[in-house]
Amino acid sequence: MCGEFDRNLAQIEHQMNVHILRRGNQLAVVGDGEARGQAAAVLQALYQRLEQGKQIEAGDIDGEIRMGHHEDGPGPDAQLEMFKGGRVEIKTRKKLVEPRTDAQKAYVKNLFKRELAFGIGPAGTGKTYLAVAVGVNLFISGHVDKIILSRPAVEAGERLGFLPGDMKEKVDPYMQPLYDALNDFLPGKQVEKLIAEKRIEIAPLAFMRGRTLSNAFVVLDEAQNATTMQMKMFLTRLGEGSRMVITGDRSQVDLPRGVNSGLHDAETLLKGIDDIAFNYFTAKDVVRHHLVAKIIEAYDAADPAKG
Template identity: 40%
Template sequence: MSRRARELHENQRPSKKKIKSKFMEERDLPPLLPLSDRQDDYLKALRTSQQVIVMGPAGTGKTHIAGTYAADQLRLRRVEKIYVTRPNVPGGRSLGFFPGTMDEKIAPWVVPLMETIKDRIGAGALEVALKNGDIEIVPFEVMRGRTFKNCIVILDEAQNTLAAEIKMFLTRIGENCQVIINGDISQSDLKETSGLRSVLHMIKSQFLPVPIIEFTVDDIVRSGICEMWVKAFDAAKI
């Protein structure tokens, strides 16, 4: 292929910059609106605080709001990157070690958040963002020594972190970085004390400036069936 032909070929190919600019385009998306008073508190905390901890039972919108909010911040280029992480602790009998690369191994653990982001920006935009490194899934095993800056970091299922793990996570936070920590103490799968429980105690006892949003069963918006079962298990003390 001649040099002129190569130049024409390269000019016809969409550059990484062009792909990213398409991802950055404004889309006609509905605003992220609260479905309950507690969700309204959650959104206000996200808009005003560098760190937010949100807790409560399933179906209250903890993960949905975190993922949608982060996707909007990235889409509007208010942050350069989204980091997603979650402790790889199974919620039941283990299926054994997942095969594949490190990214492939951790991917099943963050499906809920990634599905939320995909719903907000579309499958194509999510694929581009992952390829360009605009969204990165970070396993706890490779987090030590890193610094998160100019980004949003979401720690999902934080009740399954050990104290040493959540300490390591929180000390990775750099400049212009917003942290969203989601968890439900009642659903911890650890035999040891949850690191999230330790962090909550420190915030309350040392009066640290970190808002804590606590949903209750009355804030469940997923479905009536979800609310029924959460209340049933609570009543049964399970």
């Protein structure tokens, strides 16, 4: 639990402003009353992870600190066995995925409860990663028949027509983050087999036109780069037995000047519909390198539109 050279304890000390004394197999936390209690709760949670046969990584410690241990009891989807004692766990073939912030936890719960959910916030907050994890879970448990992952193939400096290769080779670089997420949750050979069988589809947004997506888990990533008409087209593909997730970052729109973002319009038009969940993330939910959150905060502070 302490980690090599007590690095896990050092991380808790640094992030929670406490001092941890280790004597043999006993730990004592020294610090202000509230911080001391919170650090003790984090240590207890990490110990419980080890008793359950789980590993402890730096991200797990960060997640325990962020979550604050104010659990709110089991969620409503007990049949999926996702919510245990207030904790949210997503089982996939290769790993167990756990939200590391309260916003991520609420987002995952909505992905299981709602047929249509939006995840809006900066890069690195786990919007797409968690959505794909939930999709894989529902697929391997038989709740959906296929997974469909899509992105707008917006030309960021390069025109598709001038890139080498056939259409698949031209668009695959845009889809790579989706392949990366899938390979984190499913064995590589299984991913290849399921793609060949079209039980997993990864395709540009334009390829969704004219389809009805039934019994599928559908993710639209980078939705800020969809136009208003593309967003309407995509949302109206939702068929029986399907769940749809829209993720995007309003600060990273690559559309030509004067073209409205479909994500912004959908947010404005659909906000009042009760059955649609809108989940928002901030720099505090970034789970990449700690500098990423600081970079996002610096840009937000310099943006007069967010003043």
